[in-house]
Amino acid sequence: MEVVVRGLLHPESRRCLAAFRALVARVAEMSSAALAPDQVWRLLLALRRHVRESAELPQGLGLSLDPDGQPVVTRAADPLALVGAASDGAWFARSPVSAAGAELLDLYLPMAFASPARPLTVAHLGQSLDGRIATVQGASRYVNGPENLLHLHRMRALCDAVVVGAGTVECDDPRLTTRQVAGPNPVRVVLDPRRRLAAGCGVFQDRAAPTWLICDQGLAERQGPGCARVIGAPCDAGVFDLAAVLAQLRARGCAGVFVEGGGLTVSAFLEQKRLDRLQITIAPLIIGSGRPGITLPPVRDLDQGLRPRCRRYVLGEDVLFECRLGD
Ligand SMILES: NC(=O)c1ccc[n+]([C@@H]2O[C@H](COP(=O)([O-])OP(=O)(O)OC[C@H]3O[C@@H](n4cnc5c(N)ncnc54)[C@H](OP(=O)(O)O)[C@@H]3O)[C@@H](O)[C@H]2O)c1
Numbered sequence: 001m002e003v004v005v006r007g008l009l010h011p012e013s014r015r016c017l018a019a020f021r022a023l024v025a026r027v028a029e030m031s032s033a034a035l036a037p038d039q040v041w042r043l044l045l046a047l048r049r050h051v052r053e054s055a056e057l058p059q060g061l062g063l064s065l066d067p068d069g070q071p072v073v074t075r076a077a078d079p080l081a082l083v084g085a086a087s088d089g090a091w092f093a094r095s096p097v098s099a100a101g102a103e104l105l106d107l108y109l110p111m112a113f114a115s116p117a118r119p120l121t122v123a124h125l126g127q128s129l130d131g132r133i134a135t136v137q138g139a140s141r142y143v144n145g146p147e148n149l150l151h152l153h154r155m156r157a158l159c160d161a162v163v164v165g166a167g168t169v170e171c172d173d174p175r176l177t178t179r180q181v182a183g184p185n186p187v188r189v190v191l192d193p194r195r196r197l198a199a200g201c202g203v204f205q206d207r208a209a210p211t212w213l214i215c216d217q218g219l220a221e222r223q224g225p226g227c228a229r230v231i232g233a234p235c236d237a238g239v240f241d242l243a244a245v246l247a248q249l250r251a252r253g254c255a256g257v258f259v260e261g262g263g264l265t266v267s268a269f270l271e272q273k274r275l276d277r278l279q280i281t282i283a284p285l286i287i288g289s290g291r292p293g294i295t296l297p298p299v300r301d302l303d304q305g306l307r308p309r310c311r312r313y314v315l316g317e318d319v320l321f322e323c324r325l326g327d
Pocket of ligand 1: 125126134137140165166167169191192194195240261262265269291
């Protein structure tokens with residue numbers, strides 16, 4: 001855009017005009033260069049923040065960068081918005097977006113948009129070609145490559161709560177934080193119906209982020225372990241009602257939930273039809289034995305299996321399948 005002015009100007013107006021010209025030049029420069037992945041990531045974090053802080057949300061929002069390169073959330077119809085994003089994950093760009101940046105928008109917009117009005121539950125498992133998530137002894141570091149680890153940290157940064165089963169805490173003693181990316185740590189939620197986990201587990205002790213332990217409601221009176229907050233949920237024959245568990249999380253402000261494993265936990269969410277999306281990252285690895293990924297009750301015919309719509313993303317040597325289950 002060319003700024004043309006005719007006639008003599010007051011010195012103060014001249015200074016304002018120079019600043020305006022610099023701003024126009026910066027916006028033109030930014031809208032002609034392809035949006036890089038780190039810029040898209042900053043836009044996604046700004047969107048997440050905006051969505052979580054807003055009482056009412058439109059179906060779509062605009063994302064832009066100010067002249068200093070800082071992310072700005074605006075109206076979808078704003079002509080200066082570089083990207084228009086819809087709550088269902090659809091998006092369009094008014095300026096070029098790098099291929100890697102476009103993949104980030106495809107994969108992460110829905111979680112950035114999670115809100116009380118549009119809650120989202122996504123699960124992930126990383127598995128070998130033969131469908132194992134760990135060895136028989138429970139070693140799972142690392143089935144997948146570093147690109148998938150980065151993906152997990154990005155999902156943690158965009159969700160409100162990361163959920164794992166007691167088996168994962170027992171085997172991995174995971175930290176469940178966002179060490180590899182800029183972005184907040186989620187609340188860490190451990191499903192431990194019988195309260196069998198030791199108080200010494202890292203998530204109960206390290207105070208890196210809030211930790212909530214979900215147990216059978218009959219065992220919720222007892223304090224601890226460590227600094228965890230205990231929340232009781234209905235449990236029948238050792239199996240949680242996961243609709244009730246999600247309701248507990250949402251009542252405490254967690255609209256975006258990321259179920260990070262292990263296999264029994266993700267399978268239970270799938271069986272109880274509580275997932276909007278399921279991500280499975282497959283590594284070119286054959287273990288030949290070990291802990292299974294998804295296990296569901298047997299079906300007689302193949303047409304009784306699930307055949308969700310899927311998108312594929314290449315993550316280094318691995319391939320991530322994202323399955324849409326909720327729509
Ligand atoms: N590759 C990956 O993506 C990945 C991710 C995470 C973990 N892992 C690996 O997977 C292994 C652990 O997975 P896992 O499948 O054995 O166990 P898990 O899913 O981590 O934990 C299962 C346990 O959590 C509790 N639980 C989970 N969902 C429940 C529900 N709906 N109702 C009641 N209780 C529920 C139960 O505790 P109780 O046993 O007390 O009843 C259950 O046995 C470890 O070896 C870990 O390293 C791999």
